[in-house]
Amino acid sequence: xxxxxxxxxxxxxxxxxxxxxxxxxxxxxxxxxxxxxxxxxxxxxxxxxxxxxxxxxxxxxxxxxxxxxxxxxxxxxxxxxxxxxxxxxxxxxxxxxxxxxxxxxxxxxxxxxxxxxxxxxxxxxxxxxxxxxxxxxxxxxxxxxxxxxxxxxxxxxxxxxxxxxxxxxxxxxxxxxxxxxxxxxxxxxxxxxxx
Amino acid sequence: xxxxxxxxxxxxxxxxxxxxxxxxxxxxxxxxxxxxxxxxxxxxxxxxxxxxxxxxxxxxxxxxxxxxxxxxxxxxxxxxxxxxxxxxxxxxxxxxxxxxxxxxxxxxxxxxxxxxxxxxxxxxxxxxxxxxxxxxxxxxxxxxxxxxxxxxxxxxxxxxxxxxxxxxxxxxxxxxxxxxxxxxxxxxxxxxxxx
DNA sequence: ATTCCACTAAACACACTGTTCAGTGGTTAT
DNA sequence: ATAACCACTGAACAGTGTGTTTAGTGGAAT
Numbered sequence: 001x002x003x004x005x006x007x008x009x010x011x012x013x014x015x016x017x018x019x020x021x022x023x024x025x026x027x028x029x030x031x032x033x034x035x036x037x038x039x040x041x042x043x044x045x046x047x048x049x050x051x052x053x054x055x056x057x058x059x060x061x062x063x064x065x066x067x068x069x070x071x072x073x074x075x076x077x078x079x080x081x082x083x084x085x086x087x088x089x090x091x092x093x094x095x096x097x098x099x100x101x102x103x104x105x106x107x108x109x110x111x112x113x114x115x116x117x118x119x120x121x122x123x124x125x126x127x128x129x130x131x132x133x134x135x136x137x138x139x140x141x142x143x144x145x146x147x148x149x150x151x152x153x154x155x156x157x158x159x160x161x162x163x164x165x166x167x168x169x170x171x172x173x174x175x176x177x178x179x180x181x182x183x184x185x186x187x188x189x190x191x192x193x194x195x
Numbered sequence: 196x197x198x199x200x201x202x203x204x205x206x207x208x209x210x211x212x213x214x215x216x217x218x219x220x221x222x223x224x225x226x227x228x229x230x231x232x233x234x235x236x237x238x239x240x241x242x243x244x245x246x247x248x249x250x251x252x253x254x255x256x257x258x259x260x261x262x263x264x265x266x267x268x269x270x271x272x273x274x275x276x277x278x279x280x281x282x283x284x285x286x287x288x289x290x291x292x293x294x295x296x297x298x299x300x301x302x303x304x305x306x307x308x309x310x311x312x313x314x315x316x317x318x319x320x321x322x323x324x325x326x327x328x329x330x331x332x333x334x335x336x337x338x339x340x341x342x343x344x345x346x347x348x349x350x351x352x353x354x355x356x357x358x359x360x361x362x363x364x365x366x367x368x369x370x371x372x373x374x375x376x377x378x379x380x381x382x383x384x385x386x387x388x389x390x
Numbered sequence: 391a392t393t394c395c396a397c398t399a400a401a402c403a404c405a406c407t408g409t410t411c412a413g414t415g416g417t418t419a420t
Numbered sequence: 421a422t423a424a425c426c427a428c429t430g431a432a433c434a435g436t437g438t439g440t441t442t443a444g445t446g447g448a449a450t
Contacts, residue, residue, distance in 0.1 A: 203395085
């Protein structure tokens with residue numbers, strides 16, 4: 001039984017991640033040094049390197065975790081059902097759950113999507129949506145068979161639009177409820193559908 | 196007459212910017228050092244600091260220049276006329292010019308919008324579009340008076356969608372002509388109009 | 391002729407990096 | 421109880437890049 005050591009490792013990792021997130025709210029990722037992180041976490045600088053390769057690795061793992069959580073929500077969201085329900089005027093519970101996940105991790109999303117980030121979490125998130133949701137949706141011939149706009153443009157356009165919605169929500173400090181967001185989202189889907 | 200010195204200054208600045216752009220195509224902004232830039236430009240490292248505060252300032256000025264050029268194109272593009280023409284099935288010459296400008300500076304746009312950038316040129320470009328074009332368009336009550344979706348969401352959504360179109364174009368190595376892009380763009384405008 | 395200007399070359403202190411190594415204290419296994 | 425184990429500490433290390441400064445070069449303007 002080495003669960004105690006696993007807990008220890010996890011707890012310091014959590015301390016590091018929490019302090020890192022706080023620092024990112026104050027200043028640029030670039031200007032946050034490993035020294036800063038260690039100091040803010042109350043750990044030795046060497047300890048940081050026992051858990052992460054460097055600060056880029058730290059950011060990478062945190063982004064990965066956030067997306068992994070999002071993936072769980074998106075997997076439950078079946079495009080076919082979503083559209084069928086929407087046509088009856090119902091909002092899928094699963095769609096609301098997606099926005100609730102974002103709400104739950106709002107601070108993290110805000111920091112990663114904000115200007116203080118490195119490679120553009122935006123790009124990564126966009127790619128993620130295209131792969132995990134939009135491709136299934138658009139390739140569904142039942143709903144989307146536009147001949148006027150090429151599929152790759154349709155895909156990029158729709159995903160960006162969706163992300164724009166989320167970014168605005170975060171900028172508004174989540175003034176709307178997840179349900180309201182899901183409703184807007186459904187409206188966008190119908191736009192594209194009626195292309 | 197000190198035009199000779201001005202020329203000299205400009206030429207070294209151009210050398211720096213050109214080398215910088217090349218370096219950004221190879222590696223991350225973060226991994227590009229002032230030493231690298233100086234070496235690639237064939238200038239002394241100290242000379243770099245005679246023109247720029249640091250590499251962040253260099254990137255900032257280049258982004259600024261790119262947007263300034265774009266602003267010139269966007270100013271000619273009058274939302275009212277654009278829509279009136281579009282309804283008749285005509286594509287505004289000015290709309291095509293906007294895409295031609297992007298085509299002309301494709302390499303720069305690609306590098307700045309790609310993952311190798313710092314604060315996300317994406318964010319800046321989005322803000323730029325909202326300020327210089329979309330606000331005029333959406334606040335034009337003649338065309339947009341949606342009550343179902345709040346204006347800020349509409350704005351963010353529409354701008355992101357437009358940017359998504361451009362990103363896809365760049366990813367496709369500008370396979371489409373500026374005219375084709377302008378046509379797609381008009382289609383998007385009509386989507387939003389018919390919300 | 392001399393002042394002006396962009397640029398060079400070299401040196402400077404400083405900050406952060408990633409690694410290493412001996413040591414501490416609590417936990418687990420024998 | 422003793423020994424092995426493990427996460428962590430503190431301090432040192434060379435290495436790299438930073439931004440600044442100094443003295444000096446050579447061409448252009450006055």
